[in-house]
Amino acid sequence: MSREKPLLELSRSQILHFRRRAGSLDERLPAGAKSLRRAAWAGLQDSMPRAALLSIHARVLHASSTIWEHPSLVQLWGPRFSDYLVSARDLPVFSLGRLPDNTRRRARAQDTASRVHAFLDGRRMPFGQAGHAMGVSANSLRYAAPTGTVLLRWDGSRQPVIWTVRPPGMDPWQARLELARRYLHIFGPATPESFARWAGIGSTEAMRTFQALADTLTPARTPVGDAWILTDDEQAFRSKPGPAAPARLLPSGDAYYLLWGSAREILVPEPKRRAQMWTTRVWPGAVLVRGEVAGIWRRAAAEISIDLWRRLSAAEWAAVEAEALSLPLRGPITVHRSIDGATRRS
Numbered sequence: 001m002s003r004e005k006p007l008l009e010l011s012r013s014q015i016l017h018f019r020r021r022a023g024s025l026d027e028r029l030p031a032g033a034k035s036l037r038r039a040a041w042a043g044l045q046d047s048m049p050r051a052a053l054l055s056i057h058a059r060v061l062h063a064s065s066t067i068w069e070h071p072s073l074v075q076l077w078g079p080r081f082s083d084y085l086v087s088a089r090d091l092p093v094f095s096l097g098r099l100p101d102n103t104r105r106r107a108r109a110q111d112t113a114s115r116v117h118a119f120l121d122g123r124r125m126p127f128g129q130a131g132h133a134m135g136v137s138a139n140s141l142r143y144a145a146p147t148g149t150v151l152l153r154w155d156g157s158r159q160p161v162i163w164t165v166r167p168p169g170m171d172p173w174q175a176r177l178e179l180a181r182r183y184l185h186i187f188g189p190a191t192p193e194s195f196a197r198w199a200g201i202g203s204t205e206a207m208r209t210f211q212a213l214a215d216t217l218t219p220a221r222t223p224v225g226d227a228w229i230l231t232d233d234e235q236a237f238r239s240k241p242g243p244a245a246p247a248r249l250l251p252s253g254d255a256y257y258l259l260w261g262s263a264r265e266i267l268v269p270e271p272k273r274r275a276q277m278w279t280t281r282v283w284p285g286a287v288l289v290r291g292e293v294a295g296i297w298r299r300a301a302a303e304i305s306i307d308l309w310r311r312l313s314a315a316e317w318a319a320v321e322a323e324a325l326s327l328p329l330r331g332p333i334t335v336h337r338s339i340d341g342a343t344r345r346s
Contacts, residue, residue, distance in 0.1 A: 008220045008229070010189060010237060012266050015222060017241040018233070020291055022186055023256050024059040026245050031062045033072035037087035042186035043078050043094055044085040045253035048282065049156030050329075052085035054251035057328055065328040075152050075160075077145035080200035082253070083154055092168035095148030097179030099172045101205050113144035117164040126159040127152065176201075180209045181216075181230060186255055187263075189220040189227035197260050224262040244291030246319035249304075249327065252283045257293070268293055273309055289316050302329050307338045 020026050022041075029035035039059040046052035050068065057063040068085060078084030078094045086094045100106045119134050131138030141162065144150045148168040154160040168175075183195050196206035210217070210228065217228045220237075229237060250256055257267055257277065268274045276296055277286065284296035287306060294316075295308035304324045312320065317337070324335045 005218055007226070008218055008234060008237070010220050010222050010229075012223050012269075013241065014237055015189065015266055016291060017244075018188070018237050019186070019256065020244060021236065021242070022188075022233075025248055025250075025256060025288065026242060026291070028061045028245075029059060031060060033070065033087075035060045036067070036070055036072055037089065040073070040086050040090070042182050042255050045078075045255070045258065046075065046083045046085050046154065048252040051251040051253055053328060054249070054285075055254050057326075058248045058250055058254070063328055065330070067328070075154060076148075076150065077142045077152065079198055081142045081145060083152070083160070091148055091151075092170035092175045093178045093182065095146055095175075096168055096170055096172040097175035098199055098201055099146040099175075100201070101208075102202070109143050109146050112141065113147040113149045113164070116141055116144050116150055116162070120162070120164055122163075124161050124163040127162045128159045130162060176205075176209050177212060180206075180213060184217075184228065184230045185233060187259070188229040188233060189222050190229075190263075191225075191227050194227075194260065194263060198258065222266065224265050245288070246290060246316070247323045248288040249297055249320070249323045250286040250288060252285055254286065256288075257286050276307075276309075287320060289320060294320075297324075299329070302331050302333045303336065304333060305336045305338065311339055 024039055029038055036056065039056050044052035044055045053063070053065065053068045056067055072088055073085055074088045074091055075083060075085050076091065076095060078086065079098065084094060099109060115134065116130070119130065127141055128138045131141055141150070149164050149166070150162055151165055152160040152162045179199060180195055183198060184190050187194070187198065192206040192210040193203060195210070196203045199206070216231055218231045218234050220227050220229050259267060264274050264278060268277050277283070277293065284298050286293050287295040287297050287308065289312065294310060294312065295306060297304060297306045299305070304327070306320065306324065321335055325333050327333060
């Protein structure tokens with residue numbers, strides 16, 4: 001891509017401040033459908049039971065345990081065919097935006113969608129049961145997702161239930177451009193390669209998308225290499241940082257740290273801590289303290305285990321504990337804290 005515009009030098013602190021603010025993590029949004037859409041601007045991954053609910057809780061005030069079922073939200077197999085919760089208004093972006101350019105792969109998506117629609121015939125059915133009845137692998141039904149005609153509901157325990165809807169009324173290319181803009185706004189600075197990895201599309205498709213957006217992008221130099229931001233976001237990157245939230249508990253797969261490769265170094269500079277954060281299996285949640293990742297956390301039902309990477313002040317721990325106790329989970333919630341191998345229970 002051409003770089004006629006001058007490079008914008010961005011520090012780690014500028015990048016993290018922008019991402020927290022763009023991701024609504026410094027100050028919670030007021031309750032309501034508008035805020036839910038804002039919280040899900042780049043989608044809310046929900047591959048771990050109720051992860052999307054906890055991502056909403058970190059961003060929106062008064063998030064109840066049933067907020068994920070708000071009528072303004074829908075579930076689908078989104079980027080990388082993972083379970084995602086998005087605004088119903090944005091269904092075309094997160095489905096058609098990933099529709100393959102390749103003729104063969106696009107035909108497979110459309111053919112799968114047609115067969116699912118014909119088989120279900122207005123019914124709702126667990127996707128494993130549907131796949132068995134159709135004589136195909138249930139996971140192959142995910143290929144229909146980029147058509148925007150297959151929705152699902154997963155309650156975190158049983159198999160997802162699927163059904164079909166009318167095709168979204170949006171041009172797939174325009175949906176792809178909007179998907180890239182969403183990605184750049186939440187994850188920027190970013191590259192075509194990182195967009196391809198996140199969206200689950202081909203590298204050629206991602207490069208073509210960035211080239212089409214070139215007039216609206218500004219090149220940026222970051223501590224881990226050159227990338228791009230939306231020109232409309234430049235002023236926000238340059239602005240004076242505001243106060244970070246005292247604490248946030250982000251669930252596995254939250255958009256704030258849904259990163260790969262060198263992009264992880266900006267969020268977590270220490271290699272040892274990166275290995276703990278992005279494991280080879282299910283990722284733990286991230287503990288944010290005053291805007292920095294200060295540890296990881298996991299949960300088993302309502303038992304919260306927090307593994308800190310440093311000793312917190314009394315006020316910092318009180319903020320973290322308050323976040324844990326406020327999670328919209330069936331209680332009573334218990335909190336276990338680990339610091340340098342010493343465990344305490346709250």
